[in-house]
Amino acid sequence: MQLTAHHLTKRYGEHLALNGACFDTPADVRSVVLLGPSGSGKSTLLRVLGSLLLPESGGLSIDGNPLSTDEAAALQQRRGNGFVFQGFNLFPHLTALENVALPLRVVHGCSDDEARQRAIEVLERFGMGPHREKRPAEMSGGQQQRVALARAIASKPKLLLLDEPTSALDPMMTQEVLDLIRELAEAGQQIVLSTHEISFAKKVADWVVFLDHGKVIESSPAKEFFEHPRSDLAQQFLEALTRYR
Amino acid sequence: MSSQAVNPSHQALREIAWGFVLAIALSLITWALFATVRYQWRWDALWDYRFLIAHGWMMTMLISAGALVLSIALGLALMMGQRSPWIPVRLFSRGYVEIVRGTPLLVQLLIGYYIIANALHINQAVLVGIVLLASFEGAYLSEIFRGALESIGASQIEAARAVGFDRAQMYRYVIFPQALRRALPGTAGQMGALIKDSSLLSVISIEEVTQAVKMTNAQAYIALEGFIPLAVLYLALTLPLSWWARRLEARFKFDT
Numbered sequence: 095m096q097l098t099a100h101h102l103t104k105r106y107g108e109h110l111a112l113n114g115a116c117f118d119t120p121a122d123v124r125s126v127v128l129l130g131p132s133g134s135g136k137s138t139l140l141r142v143l144g145s146l147l148l149p150e151s152g153g154l155s156i157d158g159n160p161l162s163t164d165e166a167a168a169l170q171q172r173r174g175n176g177f178v179f180q181g182f183n184l185f186p187h188l189t190a191l192e193n194v195a196l197p198l199r200v201v202h203g204c205s206d207d208e209a210r211q212r213a214i215e216v217l218e219r220f221g222m223g224p225h226r227e228k229r230p231a232e233m234s235g236g237q238q239q240r241v242a243l244a245r246a247i248a249s250k251p252k253l254l255l256l257d258e259p260t261s262a263l264d265p266m267m268t269q270e271v272l273d274l275i276r277e278l279a280e281a282g283q284q285i286v287l288s289t290h291e292i293s294f295a296k297k298v299a300d301w302v303v304f305l306d307h308g309k310v311i312e313s314s315p316a317k318e319f320f321e322h323p324r325s326d327l328a329q330q331f332l333e334a335l336t337r338y339r
Numbered sequence: 340m341s342s343q344a345v346n347p348s349h350q351a352l353r354e355i356a357w358g359f360v361l362a363i364a365l366s367l368i369t370w371a372l373f374a375t376v377r378y379q380w381r382w383d384a385l386w387d388y389r390f391l392i393a394h395g396w397m398m399t400m401l402i403s404a405g406a407l408v409l410s411i412a413l414g415l416a417l418m419m420g421q422r423s424p425w426i427p428v429r430l431f432s433r434g435y436v437e438i439v440r441g442t443p444l445l446v447q448l449l450i451g452y453y454i455i456a457n458a459l460h461i462n463q464a465v466l467v468g469i470v471l472l473a474s475f476e477g478a479y480l481s482e483i484f485r486g487a488l489e490s491i492g493a494s495q496i497e498a499a500r501a502v503g504f505d506r507a508q509m510y511r512y513v514i515f516p517q518a519l520r521r522a523l524p525g526t527a528g529q530m531g532a533l534i535k536d537s538s539l540l541s542v543i544s545i546e547e548v549t550q551a552v553k554m555t556n557a558q559a560y561i562a563l564e565g566f567i568p569l570a571v572l573y574l575a576l577t578l579p580l581s582w583w584a585r586r587l588e589a590r591f592k593f594d595t
Contacts, residue, residue, distance in 0.1 A: 169505055172503050177502075179498065183495065183497065185517075196502075201504060249503075
């Protein structure tokens with residue numbers, strides 16, 4: 095997927111979360127990983143890419159189609175994406191099955207049976223079949239994130255966006271969830287992911303966008319970024335992440 | 340010991356036994372208190388006025404039921420008004436809630452009936468009573484609803500947008516169902532308050548149950564006899580309400 099961003103800015107009050115971020119990726123890239131310290135603007139960039147946030151200025155296009163900043167168009171754009179959050183963000187009053195099936199029914203126009211069939215299929219694929227009648231509070235963090243992943247991909251989104259999907263999980267659960275994401279990537283799902291799991295990033299990323307203080311410091315092919323980071327900041331960052339691993 | 344404590348049938352038995360003990364203790368205390376008052380109780384006088392009291396009780400139920408439905412609608416409208424992007428609507432709703440909650444119901448009833456309803460040439464006291472009572476309770480309900488709605492976190496709203504819900508779908512499928520559960524205990528309490536507040540409607544000459552009891556006391560030359568059955572008649576309405584609210588709460592229960 096070809097992502098082109100130029101001079102994106104987004105502020106929260108006084109804080110500039112994105113400060114003129116620019117990058118572009120070639121068309122043959124399938125998975126883009128956003129790296130950078132906490133507060134560097136990864137989550138904000140991911141939300142702008144997913145039309146969850148509208149930038150104050152600058153432009154963004156995906157495969158040559160500029161993203162609209164009009165709310166009605168943004169809704170249509172969101173409907174073509176899947177989003178996974180750090181804190182899972184499942185709907186606590188609904189079962190795992192309903193969390194997945196409800197958007198299929200009311201957003202994507204599936205019949206009750208179709209939505210249920212599709213939800214069961216995806217939950218089973220992620221090993222959540224036996225837990226489908228449970229509510230989020232009855233599941234572990236890893237299970238919740240697998241349901242969240244199921245909810246995000248059930249509508250067969252063009253683009254799957256994941257915001258630090260394993261930051262709230264212990265190492266075992268992290269591995270379970272990362273395995274699923276890797277499977278999705280290898281099956282051809284287009285992915286944009288922010289993470290601190292550097293060894294995972296090395297395995298799945300085709301392209302890396304490295305941010306700091308709301309600016310893109312480096313945007314390069316993954317292999318090149320991990321082997322020869324150009325900026326001092328990226329070198330320090332990679333060293334800090336790999337020192338104890 | 341601990342294994343007994345978690346056994347549900349043991350737990351139920353203990354509750355029943357304790358309930359029995361407390362009821363006996365309370366009856367003894369009540370009897371002792373009443374015995375100290377030098378008053379000639381004339382319960383038989385009450386019996387002659389049973390139809391008057393029953394009629395008043397029906398009136399209380401009718402007014403409460405009407406005001407209950409109306410106050411929920413008004414509470415929702417005021418809650419939405421307070422969140423409206425349109426300034427006059429927001430200001431009006433906030434002002435309404437503050438003024439109504441900040442003044443006595445008694446004053447509102449007197450002004451509402453003798454001045455406002457009079458000026459509008461509306462003289463059906465029952466109808467005016469229902470509207471005034473609903474407008475009072477609606478102000479409280481709007482704050483309960485607003486609190487419940489605003490307690491739904493930003494992450495839920497973001498998740499709702501992320502799965503592609505539009506605004507209406509977000510409210511219908513994500514916010515309202517969760518807010519409903521949180522609003523239930525407060526709403527049930529307010530409903531109980533509404534039933535008891537209806538006793539003030541006697542000031543605009545509505546013969547609801549409190550007024551009926553006062554009339555009984557006056558006509559039968561008794562002072563206090565009517566008030567004990569009166570308390571029981573109110574409990575007969577408020578206890579089922581709170582039992583029903585607890586059942587609803589249990590039905591909507593989920594941990595967050």
